[in-house]
Amino acid sequence: MSDITEPAARRLLIDHTRDMALSDEDLAHIVDRTLTDDAVWVTDGTELTRGQLIAHAAPARKNVTAGHMRIDDLLVDGRRFAARCCLTAQHRKLGRVASEWLLIGEVAEDGRVRRIHQLGRTPTAEPETGE
Template identity: 75%
Template sequence: MSEITELAARRLLIDYTRDMPLSDDDPTRIADRTFTDDAVWVTDGTELTREQLIAHAAPARKNVTAVQMLIDELLVDGHRFAARCRLSTEHRKLGHTVIEWILVGEIAGDGRVQRIHQLGRTT
């Protein structure tokens, strides 16, 4: 399971964070390959469902012009992972922004993300 978990974590951190704001692909399709139907992403205490993550694509696509995710550390234990990373973006209104993330997550047996707890800090 650890290999599946590492691939799923990297797919989330790199592919998902790039594709949701920049891809022409349907946000629901991106979510389908990344998250289970009952997935929850808790950021700084705010809980987002899979449907809310999909809805977030529209404003992100309107405002984000470039994205780069740098993974500083990725730890995997069975179906769980922890990561320390930096999301660097170019934003139409905010300019260049960098957000440091610390995440812990759980991966379902099918290799999709089921739960994430995240703390973020804009630098």
């Protein structure tokens, strides 16, 4: 595989996010399946190691009861992709949590992620108007 297709990029983002938060599969297996051994994952300027990605997902599995990754925009060019998306999760203690993400990524020859740079924000909730 030399290029990533739009459907493959969409599946990669959705499946990786869902599996990390909601599946019973071993987190290390998910990371190994979706990221190369030398992958670089940068979130809001902080580079995360493989171990940090796994550690981040463990509490999510304990607290997230449902989740959905919506991809609003997706651009694909060769092995590179860019996406604007929203992750909505139902959290046991916090209720509904939504995070907006901008991601720029690159896949390796085998289709696994080599690099992701991600910027995120959690929008503030809009007050109810009572209408």
